[in-house]
């Protein structure tokens with residue numbers, strides 16, 4: 528699976544993070560006992576457990592609370608004297624605009640982290656432990672949180688130093704255009720470096736432990752033209768009980784990463800179905816498409832940001848204690864507007880993501896000619912990750928980066944063009960005939 532948050536750039540983050548939506552795991556159902564079935568078997572869509580429904584319903588409020596905090600924290604820094612005090616401190620110790628911007632962003636990020644910490648602790652740790660989804664102690668969770676804060680502080684403060692320290696001041700009319708031009712190279716560098724430099728700070732990546740399964744997975748990868756050295760196992764069991772896999776990186780760092788929890792929980796046939804889906808992302812160049820779309824949409828997003836800032840500051844700057852759009856503290860106003868923009872446009876980015884996920888599902892079915900294994904894999908994911916098969920309209924529009932599990936199982940239950948002699952979309956991508964034939 529694959530998730531692209533190119534919008535993070537607009538939050539002055541610039542590392543395109545690719546990964547999969549958090550799934551959780553709870554009850555280990557008797558997955559081993561159902562390995563003997565026909566490739567064309569119709570797989571039943573299971574009713575969600577009461578626990579899964581509670582996790583989904585509570586999750587809606589948790590999502591709303593998280594969005595609200597992302598708006599309230601910069602707003603609070605703007606309308607109280609805190610933002611001004613941080614800006615004064617930054618100018619006093621920064622000596623020059625670029626260093627003052629860097630210092631300001633560092634202080635704001637640390638202040639925001641601390642303001643958010645009680646919520647993050649409950650929503651990102653306590654709640655997941657209550658549902659049996661987290662494998663971490665409090666100390667390990669806090670350690671990971673501080674580490675990712677440190678990584679983000681370094682990246683965001685440098686980006687803000689370039690954009691707000693130099694471009695906004697020197698090119699007040701066209702800074703947004705120059706920033707948009709820099710977005711794609713920044714995204715490319717960020718996504719290239721993330722699996723090499725950042726991911727190893729949190730987990731260990733290596734060859735697969737189960738050698739019998741590894742041979743089968745590498746054979747599958749080679750059928751899709753993917754070298755075996757590109758497939759990694761990661762020790763995600765350090766953090767979570769969720770089962771997952773993802774595609775990340777670009778050029779030399781491009782890779783498929785399988786969580787150890789996935790390899791240890793799913794039967795081999797379903798593991799191969801998930802790997803085939805990831806091979807779809809890899810072969811169809813979905814990371815590249817994500818970067819391209821992030822780069823293109825940054826032109827529209829930054830243009831709008833510059834226009835709205837230019838309109839808002841003369842009219843309402845006093846409320847936010849921002850005298851001019853180029854002020855250092857106007858960064859907070861930009862962050863606030865970007866957050867609102869991301870929420871507003873997330874139905875569009877989710878739709879793009881769901882389209883890519885659907886094509887990766889099609890790829891997996893055509894590659895294996897074993898749609899039942901794809902459907903069974905989804906069914907296991909539903910149980911392990913406390914998902915509901917058919918989420919509501921609001922969730923589908925605003926939150927769903929993947930099609931609902933029920934919809935994916937329905938597709939696997941009905942998509943089998945080779946049976947009726949119809950042509951397949953991706954057959955020319957495979958090196959030899961399907962093994963399941």
Ligand SMILES: [Zn+2]
Pocket residue numbers: 528529804808884887
């Ligand atoms: Zn995917």
